[in-house]
Amino acid sequence: MSAITYDIRMSGNGEAFGEEADQVVEMESLRPLPRISIHAFCESEAMQRVMERVARDRRLAKVNLRVTSGNVAAAANMFGSTPTPNLIILETDAEPKNMLSELAPLAEVCDPSTRVIVIGRYNDIALYRELIRNGISEYLVGPVPMADLLASISSIFVDPDAEPLGRSIAVIGAKGGVGSSTIAHNCAFGISTLFATETILADLDLPFGTANIDFDQDPAQGIAEAVFAPERLDEVFLDRLLTKCSQHLSLLAAPSMLDRAYDFESGAFLPIIEILQRSAPVAVLDLPHVWTEWTRSVLADVDEVVICAVPDLANLRNTKNMIDALKKLRPNDRPPHLILNQVGMPKRPEIAPSDFIEPLEIEPIAILPFDAQLFGNAANSGRMISEIDAKSAAAETFAQIAHIVTGRVALKKVKKGGLGKMLGMLGRK
Template sequence: MNAPWKHGSVGQRDPFHAFVCDDHSFDLLRAVASEMGWAPEKVNKGGMRNAVQSLSITASPQILFVDMSESGDPLNDINSLAEVCEPGTVVIAAGQVNDVRLYRDLVASGIQDYLLKPFGADQLRDALAQAQAVFLAPRDAGPERPHMTVAVVGTRGGVGASSMATSLAWMLSEKKKRPTALLDLDIHFGTNALAMDLEPGRGLTDAIENPSRIDGLFIERAMVRASDMLAILSAEAPINQPMMTDGGAFYQLLEEFRQAFECSIIDLPRNMLIQHTHLMTDVNVAVVVTELSLAAARDTIRILSWLKSNAPQARILVVANRVHPGAPEISRKDFEQSIERKVDVIVPFDLRIAAQAAKLGKTLAETAKGSKVGAACTAMMDEVLGLAGDEADNPGAKSTARKGDSLLGKIGDFKSMIPSRRKDKATALEG
């Protein structure tokens, strides 16, 4: 994900401007600028405040060096700078705060580099040379692929839908190198950012409270970057603060995702599925995550039927997660018979891998490399890509139910299995 000032063409712009706070940096920048063939008079005193004021009335340079030593709120000031910078500007910041989190936040906001003061001539030359290379690099985006939107829905709480959503987003971004957005719509209790050891930020709550602010620039600032190819939008809203929304903000976010990313993964709680039906309008693939239990079978039937009626364009993938190696509550055969379709992917239960993923702050798929769990996650990704890829050629595939099926009838048929199952269990206990 690139910041707004990292797009655009070279055009007729000054190659370099600098705004610094101290005499040492001022003299050093003038000397190095002269070495690189740039006008030394483009080095100015005044730091961030002067930079924002100056660039609000003049054209932005190709490369901008700005001193943040006198900035009380670096991230907010960088956002103010972005508002006055034209597309294409590569920004190098400098400051006296030696903090890894600040560095990551600044890079995530779109700056090219952050130099800790005092810096030397060699360090400055390297940073400016790298910035020049970034600005002049070819901007060939390569062959365009149609945007893919995937909704991940859990049939019940605790089946691991969020784990599957984060794993899918990670694999698409890391293994397939596709720019991917992950949207966690559990506003109060979402765990997508937590699973990757990230702070969720206020981006999602800000979007809900101020939908009119949502645009490409908002997306760049609000999303938290997990890697160069993966960005997350989530929240941890106070539980005494209900989020009142008609869902319009979510729809606008997804519209912006289509412009900025190749893939959008929505971690969609089932209550949101019912409350905001329009979120499924443009979904290509719906991943239904379930467990092999009686209650999950009932709810899988209901959700598959809902998807058939409300999102007929979506291709369906059923993933049974956390399947114990021993006998599950319901066998795979009986489960598939009850939902009248096959389970596409079985993800085995592995407590050690799950605990390790939580401990390391990594996705299940990343932690499970080389294991059966990892292979199942990869199979899920391949199935999703396959369904999205052949959607136009075979729109009738993966039907969620047979024609003429009655939802009430299907649930009733399955409930008829309950007495015999309980009787068998009681007989086993007596024995």
């Protein structure tokens, strides 16, 4: 059986698929798969549902995945007249003593480079050893959790010795003028200073981006050169486009000019994100408030999404719509993070934070009270909040945001300071 591959992962006999939250955590460390072809043959409806979820996962964006209702014999029959893909996934209920004979016709038609994952019903170590001796890549005991299946595919096609990918965090506003750029910039600065971690801030608002102003920079080059010349894009070229803002923070600035129209195809920014992830442990993407094919692609591809909103009705509607859209774009990832900004603006009618949060069914990771003087001074001087007043409540909140979006701490509903403190302050108004 020269074509078929194997590395067993005993996933339990008869266990349910498990908690979706646990699967999300398990999948966070998985790298995107390369451009490969996969054909799955499913005997059960449960396995078909798992494959449908796998097909929608962002880590398979480059994968050509086909799912067929059928058994091993159907696979052997199909590939008798067509080339085999990079990976075949087979579900079978064959008994251990019959499994090799069932796989034999498929082995005769498999290309030598094709890998095969078998999903069986029997948790049998003798069967595992026999299969691995005969060239199977992976044997999983069904029912298989989606996270285990993705991990198995990743173990075959992703180099375990490859450099780890950096974490990508996209920040977008639910509406224009909600301060999402200010939050993105302070978040990137906080990550780079708190953890002494090399961080890249990419300003994706090419016509109106403000990152260069907020960091008091005037770079001659930036993200425009990268997106309009993708054939030149590599780590060396990116390094020439970056502007150093602090010891550990680099900026990929927007041109902030209106000398051309900035229309982009769906995947225009994805090569840039890949390079950023290979170049630094953290990349923060400042997205404009637009809903286009390219912003949808970016939001579907990144590790974390942060939505910024102010507490009014339009923001509530837009935030709800964005959360619902992201659930479809990122069905196997955690929900986006929510930050409420400019809360408690004098003389402005607004929705109470508790009422704003209720229909969204997610807890905000931070609530930033309105502070025109602090934020205005920071913006006008080209400095970050923690540089203007490191002991302010806002600086403390940005530190908390940095911890949460990088995965260094989970959100807690009750805190002595930070979010909990500010919620208490707001409640006393």
